[in-house]
Amino acid sequence: MIEVTQLGKTYPGGVEAVKGVDFEVRSGEVFGLLGPNGAGKSTTIGMLTTTIEPTSGNARLAGFDVAKQPREARRVSSVVFQEPVVDRALTGRRNLILHARLWSVDPGAAARRIQNIVEVFGIGDVIDRPVASFSGGQVRRLEIARALISQPSVLFLDEPTVGLDTRIRYELLDLIDDLRDENDMTTLLTTHYLDEAERLCDRVAIISAGRIVALDSPRALLASLGREVIELRVQHDPQQVLGLLRSHRIAGDDTFAVGSTLTIPLRNGTAGEAMAQISELNVATTAISTRPPTLDDVYLRLTGDRLAA
Amino acid sequence: MTTITATDRIPVRTRRRPGAGQDNLSALLTLARRRLALSASNPREIFVPLLTPLLFALVIAPALATLVRSAPGLDYRTYLAIGTAGLLVPLACMFAGLGVVVDRQSGARRELLTAPIPRGLIVFGNLLVAVLVSGLQLGALLLATYLRGAHFNATATGIGWFVAAAGCFAVAMYSIAEIMANRIPSQEEYVGAVPAVAIVPWFIAGSLFPISALPAGLAAIAKALPLTHVLALMRYGLLDRHGAGLRDIWGMTNTTVMAALSTAVVVAYAILFLVLALRVFRRTAVR
Numbered sequence A: 001m002i003e004v005t006q007l008g009k010t011y012p013g014g015v016e017a018v019k020g021v022d023f024e025v026r027s028g029e030v031f032g033l034l035g036p037n038g039a040g041k042s043t044t045i046g047m048l049t050t051t052i053e054p055t056s057g058n059a060r061l062a063g064f065d066v067a068k069q070p071r072e073a074r075r076v077s078s079v080v081f082q083e084p085v086v087d088r089a090l091t092g093r094r095n096l097i098l099h100a101r102l103w104s105v106d107p108g109a110a111a112r113r114i115q116n117i118v119e120v121f122g123i124g125d126v127i128d129r130p131v132a133s134f135s136g137g138q139v140r141r142l143e144i145a146r147a148l149i150s151q152p153s154v155l156f157l158d159e160p161t162v163g164l165d166t167r168i169r170y171e172l173l174d175l176i177d178d179l180r181d182e183n184d185m186t187t188l189l190t191t192h193y194l195d196e197a198e199r200l201c202d203r204v205a206i207i208s209a210g211r212i213v214a215l216d217s218p219r220a221l222l223a224s225l226g227r228e229v230i231e232l233r234v235q236h237d238p239q240q241v242l243g244l245l246r247s248h249r250i251a252g253d254d255t256f257a258v259g260s261t262l263t264i265p266l267r268n269g270t271a272g273e274a275m276a277q278i279s280e281l282n283v284a285t286t287a288i289s290t291r292p293p294t295l296d297d298v299y300l301r302l303t304g305d306r307l308a309a
Numbered sequence B: 001m002t003t004i005t006a007t008d009r010i011p012v013r014t015r016r017r018p019g020a021g022q023d024n025l026s027a028l029l030t031l032a033r034r035r036l037a038l039s040a041s042n043p044r045e046i047f048v049p050l051l052t053p054l055l056f057a058l059v060i061a062p063a064l065a066t067l068v069r070s071a072p073g074l075d076y077r078t079y080l081a082i083g084t085a086g087l088l089v090p091l092a093c094m095f096a097g098l099g100v101v102v103d104r105q106s107g108a109r110r111e112l113l114t115a116p117i118p119r120g121l122i123v124f125g126n127l128l129v130a131v132l133v134s135g136l137q138l139g140a141l142l143l144a145t146y147l148r149g150a151h152f153n154a155t156a157t158g159i160g161w162f163v164a165a166a167g168c169f170a171v172a173m174y175s176i177a178e179i180m181a182n183r184i185p186s187q188e189e190y191v192g193a194v195p196a197v198a199i200v201p202w203f204i205a206g207s208l209f210p211i212s213a214l215p216a217g218l219a220a221i222a223k224a225l226p227l228t229h230v231l232a233l234m235r236y237g238l239l240d241r242h243g244a245g246l247r248d249i250w251g252m253t254n255t256t257v258m259a260a261l262s263t264a265v266v267v268a269y270a271i272l273f274l275v276l277a278l279r280v281f282r283r284t285a286v287r
Helices: A041-048 A070-075 A092-102 A107-120 A136-149 A166-182 A194-200 A218-223 A238-247 A271-280 A295-303 B024-040 B044-067 B076-106 B109-113 B120-147 B156-183 B187-198 B200-204 B216-224 B226-238 B244-250 B255-285
Strands: A002-010 A016-025 A030-034 A056-061 A077-080 A154-158 A186-191 A203-208 A211-216 A229-234 A256-258 A261-265 A285-291
Touching: A002 A041, A016 A041, A016 A056, A016 A203, A016 A211, A030 A041, A030 A194, A041 A056, A041 A154, A041 A186, A070 A077, A077 A136, A092 A107, A092 A136, A092 B024, A107 A136, A136 A154, A136 A166, A166 A186, A166 A194, A186 A194, A194 A295, A203 A218, A203 A295, A211 A218, A211 A295, A218 A295, A229 A238, A229 A271, A238 A256, A238 A261, A256 A295, A261 A295, A271 A285, B024 B044, B024 B076, B024 B120, B044 B076, B044 B120, B076 B120, B076 B156, B076 B187, B076 B200, B076 B226, B109 B120, B120 B156, B120 B255, B156 B187, B156 B226, B156 B255, B187 B200, B200 B216, B216 B226, B226 B244, B226 B255, B244 B255
Parallel strands: A030 A186, A030 A203, A077 A154, A154 A186
Antiparallel strands: A002 A016, A002 A056, A203 A211, A229 A261, A229 A285, A256 A261
16 A cells, blocks of 8 residues: 655755655555654655655555656545644634535535534544534544544554653553554554554564664564563673673673663573572662563664663 | 444445536535635734725825826826725735635645546645635725715726726735745745735836836836736726726826737736746645
């Protein structure tokens, strides 16, 4: 449904935001682009939604080339932007009707869909008020509802929960989860929230400095770090400690250090055994703990950078 | 806060009905209706530009008319009433452009850019409403000045010249507003630039007195301004069948030819600025 081949964008002035990425998203799949701010996620979505012109490579939505057939590509897709993009002076209903008309939805069908969707999204009681009076969560739900009015084959969600408080964020995640269960549309989601990617996405691509550094299912990416990791905060040079642990085969090649913290994926044996071995080496530590690996660990190992502060 | 209850099923995606391609005219009207609704939700956008020209036409023009002796057969009050139209149209269009800045900064512009329509329609939708609102304001201004005692000498042909000049001028001015709205980063800077574009030319374009009264250098500049041609055409259409304003520009004797030439100038400006506006819009809308 989405085919991206060597897609790249270099902005005037030479800033290379996306450096030739390749990926495919299958029909009905929820695909996540995971990376920190400035990694190239929004630029990639911008190119796929035809608001940013690629400088290299190509991309297709439902078979339509975004550069050569932009209107056709836009016809089969909808976008929920990172920032609120609504007419605040107009009512919620008017915003939905505007989208329906621009996407050539039959007026009768549009009215039925709007009626249905505003109830599902819990904004039925505010839909005839100006959007300026909506809460942040209501605006976001309105925007997602609007994107669905035209029943797109491809839905782009660009950081859909950024800036929302925790409760609204979880409500929206429930909503997006329901969409995934009840529709067969293809969804491309960008986020730097790991829990969103793990919960919603069938596959994720980790993007760093404009390149995709890993692409797999969240489960497979996590499995690459084993069942458990030891997190060790050391007092002295972490690289020296890392070398020591490697020489005693406690740490493997996938162990990494960020600041004074070493993260050691456990391949063989138990955490207890590994911690006992570390203790025997008399490594000066300030804290030691074990936990399941996260996508942040995957990202950290691949890029040496954290996903979110 | 309403709790989300996903008890109903979201409609399952179905194929679009065959032949349901986006009709450009329908999209244009949809965009124009949107802009009209946004303008109507902010009455200041409509009434504030009208206020100054209206006060000028109703208060200052009659007062000036009592002091200034008109040329034979020419009513100075009416002369000034038409002159204020040259202030009203630019102000109305500039205020309309402010809506584009708002759209760009905090409105639905990005949503419109992802719609399956030719993007130029977004500009044309705004333009249609700007021209419509300017026309209504112009009508209100002329009606008010007529009720205050202005004497128009209108024929069907004259009204035609007037409408053509006003329409093309509104297109040109809105196109300038669209260019500014897309190039100027903030609302504050946009508002700061409005007087230079909307008001300064009014002083030398023959609004208050014929351009023949200007020093030669300024008169030459005035002849290059679209507003000078517009005011000359408006007065030719509604007030002065001898076309004194047109003669000041062209120095010919055939008023119809001079009117046609001035109309051509205004049309050329309208096309030039509209093409530029579309180009600037496309360049700034898509990075």
